[in-house]
Amino acid sequence: MNHRAPRYLLYALLREKKVNLNSLFDAFSRHEKIWLTSIPRPRAIALLALTQGLASVNIAALGAIAPSLEHELAIGNVAFGLLSAASILTGALVSLPIGILGDQQARVPLLTKLIYIWAAAIAISAISPDYAFLLVMQMVAGAAGVAVGPVIASLSGDLFPPSWRSRAFGLIVGGELLGAGIGMAVAGTINALSNWRVTFYVLAAIALILAYLLKKGMREPTRDNMSKLAQDVLIDHTPSSVSTQVGSVKADTKRYLLEDIKEKQIQPVATRILREDPTYWPWLKSARTILSIPSNVIFISASSAGYFYFTGLMAFGVLYLTQRFGLNTMSASLIFVGIGLGGVGGVIASGWLADYLLRRGIITARVWVTGISFLLTIPFFFLALQTSHNWLEITLLFFGAAALGATNPSLDAARLDIMHSRLWGRAEGIRISLRYILEAAAPLAFGWVSEYFPEQSCHLAQCRHGYGLQISFQIFLVLLAVATILLLIATHTYPRDVATALFSEHPTRS
Incomplete structure (x- = not known):
């Protein structure tokens, strides 16, 4: 045959x-239950x-x-x-x-x-x-x-x-x-x-x-969970065969991710469906395929912008707190760790929120959660850097850290949704390479901007210690605004890219 x-x-x-x-x-529900x-x-x-x-x-x-x-x-x-x-x-x-x-x-x-x-x-x-x-x-x-x-x-x-x-x-x-x-x-x-x-x-x-x-x-x-699911797409299930195969999966089983694909008749991009197993593809061919997915390019760009800002905060956050509040390094470090706990909370909460919305039938939930998190980060940090009340500033920085941390898990999950399972490792390798190259440049960029705006250059009444770093943190908020806009675009490309990745899974055998 x-x-x-x-x-x-x-x-x-x-x-x-x-x-x-x-x-x-039906295939999705069955295999998800097994997983x-x-x-x-x-x-x-x-x-x-x-x-x-x-x-x-x-x-x-x-x-x-x-x-x-x-x-x-x-x-x-x-x-x-x-x-x-x-x-x-x-x-x-x-x-x-x-x-x-x-x-x-x-x-x-x-x-x-x-x-x-x-x-x-x-x-x-x-x-x-x-x-x-x-x-x-x-x-x-x-x-x-x-x-x-x-x-x-x-x-x-x-x-x-x-x-x-x-x-x-x-x-x-x-x-x-x-x-x-x-x-x-x-x-x-x-x-x-x-x-x-x-x-x-x-x-x-x-x-x-x-x-x-x-x-x-x-x-x-096993690596063939996604390929088994996709293989069932080609089977013409009659009502009787579906009930036989699904077995104990009830009619009211929660429908995740693919519910809207079914109801809205979202079709894959036929020209980008893979015709062969990409496991042993040459590197350049793999990279071209990975970077040809519109949503993936957007996710990489948005993620890089977020990590760039995060690295700048990590590099100069303690120094800013020492200058701003007149603290010693130990005290500033403790406050910085406390602010960072907001990031941990945001990371965990956003993952659960994205999956909850996904179960409610919002297929682009992960993209929306990430985009809104980027958007919320901007006013929290901007207002924190403007206020003259110490505890209010720390509180706003805590919520800003939570919003910035919330951008990560749903975006990580969305990247897997749009990628063939046999390209997951290479796709993440490309993203991580770009991320860390930008991370290495972030401290230099934040430091240069802070020195370009020394405290002596500010002649306003509300100027304070740490003015240069304050301006630096404010200027680079523009990157988060760009990430928000990119993710708004991704809400239109993501559903078809998910469908394309799913149809590309069949058949993959090593």
Whole structure:
């Protein structure tokens, strides 16, 4: 039998607009029920969240031990800043090949190997005799810590069905923020009790424990969940066959994501439906396909804008608070961590909200939640930077951090919705590379703007300490406004891109 016949039948059905979308929904409901009952969700989320936080742990730990490093290695602020920048840029480059491996190899063993590499690099950093040696080891650690991103994205797509992905990413991305807090707390405490070398040893030991738990506690999920679902699209289900196949799935079963595709007759873009399994495609062909999806380009751009602003806040937030309120570094750090808890809450809450709206039949819920979160971030931060009342400013910054954090999980889930499952790793590798390249430039951009507007240049009565950073934070809010506009456009492209990705899944066999 010609194995291409099902594909030709698909294109014929599309041209004649006779696609049986009822069968699409039935297949979705059946496979989603299997996914949700066959995976240990809490354990998987916890392990992936902890792994996601590796890069943040490293950066935060470096910040906590910065004075000790500068004193013992006789380096200045520029050399210290290069440690973080070099590790980030190395991770951005390594994410591309790791994304390819994530699409072609078993992902749990790959993730475990990356954790081992991170732990080894951190442990060896503890015996660094000079700055150059430490720089090289931090580049290795940064490469392994950042490169877990594409692998986690690919794993999450197969572990969690579409209706659950925003909630799952809300908890997993929360691990990235918690990782920064854990790294700062652990490193600061151990460094105060001992020295920075012991700090690195402790972090390496924690990573080894995580690798062991991941190896023993998570099994490799199957990659054919999405392809099985899409294969059923070509089956002409009669009422009797549907009831037989669905079995215990009741007629009033909640309809997620595909309900509007069925009711509104949303058709895929036939010219962009993949005709073959893209697992072993050449890199350039994969990249062209990934970047040819309109919604994906929009999501990458919006996400990069959000992370650019977030990195600027991370780099200069504590300094701004010390200048603004006249606090010492420790007090400013505690306030900054408290404000950051708003981001953790926003990350978790937005994932649940997006999936709730999805269950209410709003197919573009994830795009709307992200866009509105970007939009709300602007007035919260702008008003916080304008007020002269300290506690009001801190409160507004807390809600601004919550809104900025809320932009991440639903956008992460939406990127999987529009992408062929065998391209998840490479697609995330491209996004992470662009994200971290921009992140590396963010501190320089925020710092340059703040120096361009020194406090002495302000002649208004409401001028205050930290004026340059205040102006910098205000100017770059424009990026969040651009992200909001882009996501408004994505509400029109996203539904057809979801349908196109689904129809591209059949048949994919390694």
